[in-house]
């Protein structure tokens with residue numbers, strides 16, 4: 001599912017970053033490029049907390065998952 005039309009970012013992309021430990025708003029924004037005023041509408045940077053929530057959720061899952 002796309003969560004950013006301007007950059008073509010999918011929820012899975014944010015989850016992947018979360019698994020890698022990228023969960024802070026500033027780092028997520030710069031890594032995903034949603035802080036670029038020239039190529040973004042500005043909607044996602046205003047709602048970056050949603051990205052953080054997704055990334056943090058995935059980070060927590062990966063941290064506590066048991067590997068077989």
Ligand code: FES
Pocket residue numbers: 003004005006007034040041042043044045
């Ligand atoms: S929809 Fe994400 S920056 Fe425009």
